[in-house]
Amino acid sequence: MRRLLTALAAASALMVAQPVLAQDGPAKIALIHGLSGSPLEAYSKQTHTGFEMGLEYATKGTNEIKGRKIELVKKDSQFKPDIARALLAEAYADEDVVFAVGDTSSGVAMAMLPVAAENEKILLVEPAVAxxxxxxxxxxxxFKTSRNSSMDMQAQALALKPDSNLYIATLAQDYAFGRDGVVAFKTALEGTGANLVHEEYVPQQTTDFTAPIERLFNALKDKQGRKVIVIYVAGIDAMTPLVxxxxxxxxxxxxTGGNILPALAGYKKVPGMxxxxxxxxxAPKNPVNDWFVAEHQKRFNAPPDFFTAGGFAAAMAVAKALETASDWETETLIKTMEGMSFDTPKGPMTFRTEDHQALQSMYHFKIKVDPNxxxxxxxxxxxxxxxxMKIPIGRNNQQ
Incomplete structure (x- = not known):
C-alpha cells in the first residue's frame, strides 16, 4: 500500500510539473515570409524589422514576457506556397512555436491556412492583404493584423467621393490580392451611383502595359463625367507607364493606394492625386508612433515604412496576447485574442471576434511634391x- 501511495504521489507531482515544464525555456515565434525570389522581398524585410522593434517596445527592451525570453525563428518561403506550407508545418512540429507569422504574398498565405488548422496552432497573417x-x-x-482588401477599397472609395458622375476602370494583378481588391472595391461603390465600366487584370510581374492601357483608355475616354483609373498592384510599377x-x-x-517610400517616388508624377x-x-499621432519614428530614424537614418508598421503591429498583438493569457495553450490564446484590442503605431486595433480580422484606421491622402x-x-x-468602413465579416468563428 505504501508503495502504491508513493507511486500515486509521484505521478501526481509529474502531472503538476508538466505544465510548468511545457512553458519553460524560450518561447519561439516563427516569422515565415518570402525573403528571396520576388520584388515583394522588401516588404518581408520591413515586416521583420518592424516585428523586432515592436517586440522591443512591448517588452521595454527585455524581449521577455512572463519571465521567458522570446526567440524569433525566421524562415524563407521563397514566395512559393508549397515551401511555405512545409516550413509552417516544421515550425509547429519541430520548433514548437507558440505563434507563426506570415506570409507576404496573399497567394502564399492562403496556402498556409489549412496547416494552422491541421496542427491546431495560431497563424497570425501579416502583411498579406486578401x-x-x-x-x-x-x-x-x-488571426490577421494586416489590413484587408475591403479596408483598402472602402477607404479608396471614400477618398474618391463617388457619385453618379464618376466613371471608373480598375487595373489589378491577376491573383488573390488583385481579384479580392476589385471585388471589395465594387462592394464599396454599391449604392453610391458610381459606374465601374472596366476591369483589367495583368500577370503579377507585368512589365509591358501597352495593351492594358489601351483597353483602359478606350473604356473611359468617351464617358461624360469624372473619369478615374484605380490602380491596385503590389511589387510592380504601373504608375510610370500610365503617366x-x-x-x-x-x-x-x-x-491608387499608398506604398513603400521608394515606390512613392513615382507618385511625384501625379501631384494632387x-x-x-x-x-x-x-499621419498617426500617438506615443507608440512617436517612439517608432524616432527610433527607426536613429537606427536606420530613415523613417519607418509601410510594412515596418505592419510588423510592429503584429508584434504588439503577440505580446499583448502572451501577457494577457493565463497560459499559452492554443485554446486559451484564441479566447484571449478574440475581441482583444492592442496598441500599434496606427493607434488601437481590435481583433473582430467573428473572423479575427484586426479592425483599424486608414488615411485619406493627397499627393504633395517637395523637391527636398x-x-x-x-x-x-x-x-x-x-x-x-463597412468591412464584410469573412467567416463564422466556429469554423
Missing amino acids: DGLTGKDSNRYV TADPGRYGIELS EGAIYYYYE VAWAIPELVREIKPEE
Whole structure:
C-alpha cells in the first residue's frame, strides 16, 4: 500500500510539473515570409524589422514576457506556397512555436491556412492583404493584423467621393490580392451611383502595359463625367507607364493606394492625386508612433515604412496576447485574442471576434511634391476610422 501511495504521489507531482515544464525555456515565434525570389522581398524585410522593434517596445527592451525570453525563428518561403506550407508545418512540429507569422504574398498565405488548422496552432497573417485570408476558406486558428482588401477599397472609395458622375476602370494583378481588391472595391461603390465600366487584370510581374492601357483608355475616354483609373498592384510599377501614356489628354485621372517610400517616388508624377493609405509615418499621432519614428530614424537614418508598421503591429498583438493569457495553450490564446484590442503605431486595433480580422484606421491622402524629399508626400486629408468602413465579416468563428 505504501508503495502504491508513493507511486500515486509521484505521478501526481509529474502531472503538476508538466505544465510548468511545457512553458519553460524560450518561447519561439516563427516569422515565415518570402525573403528571396520576388520584388515583394522588401516588404518581408520591413515586416521583420518592424516585428523586432515592436517586440522591443512591448517588452521595454527585455524581449521577455512572463519571465521567458522570446526567440524569433525566421524562415524563407521563397514566395512559393508549397515551401511555405512545409516550413509552417516544421515550425509547429519541430520548433514548437507558440505563434507563426506570415506570409507576404496573399497567394502564399492562403496556402498556409489549412496547416494552422491541421496542427491546431495560431497563424497570425501579416502583411498579406486578401479578404479571403479571413474568409470562408480560413479557420479559427487564423488571426490577421494586416489590413484587408475591403479596408483598402472602402477607404479608396471614400477618398474618391463617388457619385453618379464618376466613371471608373480598375487595373489589378491577376491573383488573390488583385481579384479580392476589385471585388471589395465594387462592394464599396454599391449604392453610391458610381459606374465601374472596366476591369483589367495583368500577370503579377507585368512589365509591358501597352495593351492594358489601351483597353483602359478606350473604356473611359468617351464617358461624360469624372473619369478615374484605380490602380491596385503590389511589387510592380504601373504608375510610370500610365503617366507616360498621358491619360490627361482624355480627361482621365489616376488614383491608387499608398506604398513603400521608394515606390512613392513615382507618385511625384501625379501631384494632387488622392487615395487612401494604410500607413505613412507622419499621419498617426500617438506615443507608440512617436517612439517608432524616432527610433527607426536613429537606427536606420530613415523613417519607418509601410510594412515596418505592419510588423510592429503584429508584434504588439503577440505580446499583448502572451501577457494577457493565463497560459499559452492554443485554446486559451484564441479566447484571449478574440475581441482583444492592442496598441500599434496606427493607434488601437481590435481583433473582430467573428473572423479575427484586426479592425483599424486608414488615411485619406493627397499627393504633395517637395523637391527636398525623395518621395512624394501622401499628405493627410483625414483619418478614416474603422466604423466608417463597412468591412464584410469573412467567416463564422466556429469554423
